[in-house]
Amino acid sequence: QSVLTQPPSVxxxxxxxxxxxxxxxxxxxxxxxxxxxxxxPGTAPKLLIYDNNKRPSGIPDRxxxxxxxxxxxxxxxxxxxxxxxxxxxxxxxxxxxxxxxFGGGTKLTxx
Amino acid sequence: QLQxxxxxxxxxxxxxxxxxxxxxSGGSISSGGYSWSWIRQPPGKGLEWIGYIYHSGSTYYNxxxxxxxxxxxxxxxxxxxxxLSSVTAADTAVYYCARSRHAPWFDPWGQGTLVTVSS
Numbered sequence: 001q002s003v004l005t006q007p008p009s010v011x012x013x014x015x016x017x018x019x020x021x022x023x024x025x026x027x028x029x030x031x032x033x034x035x036x037x038x039x040x041p042g043t044a045p046k047l048l049i050y051d052n053n054k055r056p057s058g059i060p061d062r063x064x065x066x067x068x069x070x071x072x073x074x075x076x077x078x079x080x081x082x083x084x085x086x087x088x089x090x091x092x093x094x095x096x097x098x099x100x101x102f103g104g105g106t107k108l109t110x111x
Numbered sequence: 112q113l114q115x116x117x118x119x120x121x122x123x124x125x126x127x128x129x130x131x132x133x134x135x136s137g138g139s140i141s142s143g144g145y146s147w148s149w150i151r152q153p154p155g156k157g158l159e160w161i162g163y164i165y166h167s168g169s170t171y172y173n174x175x176x177x178x179x180x181x182x183x184x185x186x187x188x189x190x191x192x193x194x195l196s197s198v199t200a201a202d203t204a205v206y207y208c209a210r211s212r213h214a215p216w217f218d219p220w221g222q223g224t225l226v227t228v229s230s
Contacts, residue, residue, distance in 0.1 A: 043222075092215055
């Protein structure tokens with residue numbers, strides 16, 4: 001069971017907007033930066049968002065990140081069939097067993 | 112641009128040591144401010160961070176794996192390595208290397224290499 005909680009799956013139609021949540025606690029999301037990753041089928045994860053809401057060079061502005069309290073959200077607008085992938089959130093957990101932790105992943109289906 | 116490539120044995124027997132290397136090209140492993148990480152993903156499951164190393168050689172490991180993990184760096188070859196001892200079937204996974212920052216974030220990632228633990 002992951003320290004960070006994500007919905008197992010979300011779906012939306014092409015052109016629509018979808019949000020993926022990532023819920024944690026004060027020892028992780030509440031006091032640390034969140035990053036988001038896209039994993040297309042059969043490929044390595046790719047960084048989409050870092051430091052809660054920053055996009056690396058080359059990531060379109062259709063992807064956005066936000067954080068409030070102990071939860072973070074990834075938003076994707078103008079959905080494309082090529083966005084079908086697994087999405088993971090990640091952060092540092094400052095508990096006794098300090099560690100990098102990831103969410104369990106969310107499968108996005110573009111209907 | 113920076114590229115990472117994992118290599119090593121794809122099949123390891125139970126109780127033996129898994130060994131992987133990550134070759135870095137298009138940039139120096141001694142670049143300031145970055146660490147170099149190993150992350151794994153069991154088949155059909157999520158991501159698990161294993162640990163990271165700085166070019167100085169300082170390391171930090173996942174507490175759940177710490178007793179079995181060693182990450183080292185070879186600056187002359189621009190590569191870093193992972194050793195995981197006393198492996199079991201639960202260590203079967205795709206192993207990724209990645210450049211990291213302590214925020215934390217990981218970018219870019221290697222393509223990954225599947226390691227199967229089986230007799």
